[in-house]
Amino acid sequence: MKEILSGNEAIARGAYEAGCLVASAYPGTPSTEILENVINYKEINASWAPNEKVALEVAIGASFGGARSLSCMKHVGVNVAADPLFTASYTGVKGGLVLIAADDPEMHSSQNEQDSRNYAKFAKVPMLEPSDSAECKEFTKLAFELSEQFDTPVMLRSCTRISHGKSVVELGERVTGLPTPKLVKDAPKLVMLPGNARVRHPLVEERSVKLSEYGDTAAINRVEIRSSEIGVICAGVTYQYVREALPDTSVLKLGMVWPLPHALIREFAAKVKQLFVVEELDPFIEEQVKAMGIACQGKELTTLCGELSPGRIQAAFAKAGIIKVAASDVIAAEPVPPRPPNMCPGCPHRGVFYQLNRANAYVTGDIGCYTLGFMPPLNAMDTCVCMGASISMGSGMVRALPPEEQKRVVAVIGDSTFLHTGINSLMEMAWNKAPATVIILDNRITAMTGRQENPASGFTLAGEETSEVNIPELCRVLGIKHVRVVDPYDLDATRLAIEEEMNRPEPSVIITNRPCCLIKGAGRFEKGKILEVDQGKCTGCKACLRIGCPAIEWKPNPDGNKGKAFIDPQLCTGCTVCQQLCKFNAIGGRK
Amino acid sequence: MDNAITNILLVGVGGQGILLASEILSEAFMLAGFDVKKSEIHGMSQRGGSVVSHVRFGKEVFSPVVPEGQGDILFGFELLETYRYLSLLKPGATVVANDYKIAPPSVLLGQAGYPPALPEKIMAKLPDFLLVDGQGLALKAGDVRAANTVMLGAVSKRLQIADAVWQQALEKMVPKKALEINLKAFAMGREL
Structure with missing residues (x-):
């Protein structure tokens, strides 16, 4: 059956189909809806944790108990969870362990735009990067399998455009026949004291080599030859932008962005005259390709900051003289007042x-x-x-x-x-x-x-x-x-x-002690009496405007005299804060 | 760019129901056998901020985001927001907008006026412009909350999708108790 799913819904579906049993997360845009969808599958024990470190540790514990386990967070959440992540890389897993990191290039809803791919390399765990919702589901399933096959936590990197983008997904069934969770004593693997950790570290390094070799032939890393002139290495949503912006170029689409498939990259580089890496944020792939001794261009063309888009990629390649783009007419609108987000009417803050x-x-x-x-x-x-x-x-x-x-x-x-x-x-x-x-x-x-x-x-x-x-x-x-x-x-x-x-x-x-005015349900937020401004008493002093409530509007007087304040009855919640500011008793309950 | 792709932008203010409208559109395109992608930003924009949702359909869609200057149809839920995003459209694009105003913060505070004569300014740049009294028609259909569905009906006429498909998409996406009024509102929009 086909459905249109967001990336987050598809990741949740992938966890379900993979036989995941335990999921833990802390909310964070753009990752929040993953767990909110996982909870709809009754087979999975899903819960919020107080923070991302706790969430990842809950999942690690469940994995050590033998269950396929999931933890989800936004990119900055991985900073909080970094402590357990780096050592779970040494212990490896019992049941498959998958960590979703949702990045936010362009900072639509974040305080920075750090690139989570660096964590995969830093912690030495493989990272998959899907390019649409169908891949979100398939890569999540594959992540659980790779986790068990290579005895490692697996990271899956999403971004705002993937998590909150929607595309068509073919649904599958939940796998059966996975081992039943049980307690197994295995101190050399699970107790990371210096003596044990020194034995584990070389295994981690061997694992990275094996994963790179796996990537050389894995179906998720795909070569698409269209021309012998230009070749582009890309991954994730950037693959979609490249296909649209540069439809005639050859592409190496990476499904696994760490470790990189070295032999496959050499093979691809040999097939094209000019090699480019197009990636959002850091030159993560580019630096590694250059370190392999392969000539390529990356951040010479595209920005280190913000999102890419088909238009931005086309413009970058045109500016470098690699492609020609016909100029198109632009519809210019005059500047208009901005509309930034605001606290809700009735917000207790x-x-x-x-x-x-x-x-x-x-x-x-x-x-x-x-x-x-x-x-x-x-x-x-x-x-x-x-x-x-x-x-x-x-x-x-x-x-x-x-x-x-x-x-x-x-x-x-x-x-x-x-x-x-x-x-x-x-x-x-x-x-x-x-x-x-x-x-x-x-x-x-x-x-x-x-x-x-x-x-x-x-x-x-x-x-x-x-x-x-x-x-x-x-x-x-x-x-x-x-x-x-x-x-x-x-x-x-x-x-x-x-x-x-x-x-x-x-x-x-x-x-x-006042609840959010958007939480519904008994014993939570209750509306007060809706207020209105008595136009006879309002002196136009603007005291009520100082709280910036979206329900209060200043209406200038057309004859040039002072204006007056009005309250939108659809928006007012009756919190009375404006009423307390009015020295002229002009604000009262609506008649 | 692939000319076989139709690019639709839905714009308005957080809380206006833009996400649901874009989901109904996407559902209809999938049911009609097209590849569909859609993208929007949640989070900060929920708090009364400016919102843009991108919906693209065709044989094979790559980017979930409409490239700047490539929009075919702008579906505006609020007048100022409709005007704000005209630069995302290609020359000759279609604009269907609700004749509905929500004052932005600077206007609420009396520091700026709501820009005047926006319909005329839009019409001057894009003559294929339909201004809809969404709220008024929705009231006639039985519920002011169906204004988006009136708009959806008006937009649907510009798209080559069968009536039965729209009906099926609405049945799937709209809560049962509101379905009758929404089907009526949709039909009213389609007559515009």
Whole structure:
């Protein structure tokens, strides 16, 4: 049967067809939907982990128990999971172990565009790279087989255009007859102490040589000869761009991007007069081909930054004089106002950032919806580096500053990010008596990636009720003496809490307690009374515009006098934050 | 470029239902026997940002992204966004747009005005332009939320796909309780 699947849906389907039994991940764009689809296959035990390191370790444990196991994450998640990855390369596997790394060239939804292929080479594990959804499914299945055949974790690299692209996939059946998981004592392989690891390392190096030889004849590495003039080595979505941009050139399409198939590359290079490597981000393949002593061009033509596209490849090859492209007419539109993303109407973060701005706080921020607090008119976030860094950076920053400046440092972090890697940071801050203030924006969900459950939300990925981390108690046991919970819809209480804790020369934590306004279900977000602006009372002072709520629109008066504010009843959730800002009582419940 | 490929762009604001509309289109093309690819960006764009979805169909489609300046049909869910992405189209392309405005942040804050006379500006560059009262027609069909389906009906007329295929795609992709109104909305769009 044929279906149109996204790359992420196809990876999930591939895991199912491969007989995968355990899957663990932490949400991260563009990888999130893999696990959200895996959970639809009841044969697989799938769950969210608090972070990527834990997710990979859950999968490694299941693999050592004999099950085919999957872990998924975005590219920066692999940084968090790098510790277990590098040593799992030495232990190898029992059941097949596959790690999906979803890269984000162009940084559509990321803080950097690191190239995960370097991890495969660095950790010495093979990496497959599919070029459409059909290959996502087939390569995921193959990854499990190669993992067991070569006794290694296997990485599969996706990217935004593959994970969130959709194409036609032929569905297959789930494999049967895999060995039943069981405990096997195998210390020389599974206990990585120096004595054992020294024995394993040479095996890892031999494995890489064997995998390269496998790649020389494997069907996933494919030579397509169309001309003896120009040959292009490419992989993944770039293969699709090359086929479209340079339809008449010969292509070596690599399905396995590490280790490279050396004999096959030499054979291909000998068949063409000019050899090129076209790849997004780093010159990963190019440098290795050049190190083999083969002349080729790569980053001389294409950029190190951002995505490629058929147009960008054509332009690069035309500029180098390799192909001719006919000029086409361009339809030029005048510049129009931009439409950046914004916090939702009713978002519980809005009032907190408004008060942080007023308090002249210097905000060390973190990764989540609330990172949008840096944008005007709130302008209340000053740093954002990586998951969990807000607290530890705030802790470090106060050590560098004179006392008056110390007071201004406030770290802001979401519940899911706090549980991901913020706990260690808060432990450090308490332990070393750093007098910064921390605000945990607890909206009961991992909102940015599309509302995934987390260890404080009370539900599992499957929607079952479960234990719930008590965040205020957790802060106290980490050693924070001053922990207070505040309603972020109450602007005065929020301001008071921020002022008092900023002035306290000790570590302190403020926790907000309103759920994300997009989470549905009993006991979660409930709409308040929809508000409207009394046009007779509105003086046009614009105080309500200072929170940047998408439900409030400024309408200029056509006769040139002051305009007035309007509230869109379709968008308003009745959070009352704007109402509290209005000094003229012009905002009230809708009649 | 392969002329046998038809390139469709769906543009609008996050939350307008662009993803579902592009899925219905893709489903119809697959059912009609074509190769189909589609691409869009999730994540940040969900928060009221500008959204573009690319749908391509033909005998064999390579890139999931429509090359710049190669769009055949622009399917606009919001007027300003429709205008913003005209540069993705080829000269002579078709534009079908909902006559619906959502103010961007700078307009909400009173720092800029919503650009005036956009339909006229679009028409001047691309005469094959259909402006649809999506919300108004959807209300007539029974539910304002079916505005996208009205638009889909209007776009469908420009594509060589049989009625039965559209019906089958809608039946598969639209929730059962909303199907009747959506089929009606689709038919109204198709008459435009």
